[in-house]
Amino acid sequence: MKIIGVDVGGTQIKTGVVQGNLEVFHRDERPTPGTAQDIVNRVHEMVRDAWRHAPGAPVGISFAGTWDNEGCVTANQLGLKKAPVKRMLDEAFGISIPVENDAVCALMAEHRYGALKGTETGILLTLGTGIGGGVIVHGQPLRGHQGLHGELGHMITHIDGHACGCGQKGCWEQYAAARALGIMAAPMSTKELVDRVRDGHKSDVWQQYIKEVTIGIQSLMMIFMPEVIAIGGGLSNAGEIVVSSIREAVENTSAFKTYCPFTRVVPAQFRNDAGIIGAVALAEGNL
Numbered sequence: 703m704k705i706i707g708v709d710v711g712g713t714q715i716k717t718g719v720v721q722g723n724l725e726v727f728h729r730d731e732r733p734t735p736g737t738a739q740d741i742v743n744r745v746h747e748m749v750r751d752a753w754r755h756a757p758g759a760p761v762g763i764s765f766a767g768t769w770d771n772e773g774c775v776t777a778n779q780l781g782l783k784k785a786p787v788k789r790m791l792d793e794a795f796g797i798s799i800p801v802e803n804d805a806v807c808a809l810m811a812e813h814r815y816g817a818l819k820g821t822e823t824g825i826l827l828t829l830g831t832g833i834g835g836g837v838i839v840h841g842q843p844l845r846g847h848q849g850l851h852g853e854l855g856h857m858i859t860h861i862d863g864h865a866c867g868c869g870q871k872g873c874w875e876q877y878a879a880a881r882a883l884g885i886m887a888a889p890m891s892t893k894e895l896v897d898r899v900r901d902g903h904k905s906d907v908w909q910q911y912i913k914e915v916t917i918g919i920q921s922l923m924m925i926f927m928p929e930v931i932a933i934g935g936g937l938s939n940a941g942e943i944v945v946s947s948i949r950e951a952v953e954n955t956s957a958f959k960t961y962c963p964f965t966r967v968v969p970a971q972f973r974n975d976a977g978i979i980g981a982v983a984l985a986e987g988n989l
């Protein structure tokens with residue numbers, strides 16, 4: 703069966719027609735407009751184009767921002783505040799279209815098809831501009847009050863630390879997101895630094911960064927006792943060195959040695975297509 707996945711991000715909207723083997727066909731990408739109505743109209747227009755290749759295919763949407771269980775989204779990077787986007791999408795399409803936060807969609811993609819497939823308890827961490835991802839508990843994405851998803855990246859790891867866009871100080875993502883590594887590595891680029899580490903050079907900056915990542919993972923392990931931790935996001939494109947460095951550091955902690963010797967640290971399966979595949983996982987779960 704063909705399913706259309708839509709990934710609405712801060713700067714681009716991407717669509718793809720996905721078949722059973724998870725290959726993405728008929729990709730399209732257009733800029734994300736500035737208002738909720740324009741975003742909805744553009745998504746509708748792009749899905750109508752995709753339907754020319756896959757008539758009547760079910761649609762799922764991965765959408766950046768915080769979603770409440772009324773289908774309203776708040777997304778600073780899109781300038782949306784409690785915008786009733788779910789209702790607007792359903793009106794535009796004339797049918798109910800499943801839509802979900804992008805981190806939850808990426809988590810669903812890994813749980814349904816990827817690195818967390820079959821796990822009862824697992825964690826996806828995406829190291830990018832921030833830290834995203836989520837937690838699978840009892841074989842389901844963990845949710846809070848009113849269906850809200852948690853924000854792993856805003857776990858505080860530094861008392862009175864760097865100010866974060868969320869209003870707190872010392873959030874994990876201020877120290878352990880790929881962006882933080884970019885700042886730490888300067889004037890070297892992240893790529894240069896990772897290349898040097900891969901070539902066997904010792905790097906205090908890399909060690910420090912891995913420590914910042916690991917300190918958060920230790921807490922997550924102690925709270926959730928996960929079978930698997932999958933590492934994704936932009937930084938994982940740098941290759942196995944990222945995951946193997948994190949794995950080695952994690953396996954040196956008491957959280958691992960004493961409490962969770964079963965936890966496996968693995969690469970996430972879906973990289974640039976996590977949004978589209980996540981939207982497909984959402985649509986398939988709704989069929």
Ligand SMILES: [Zn+2]
Pocket residue numbers: 855856866867868869870873
């Ligand atoms: Zn924060």
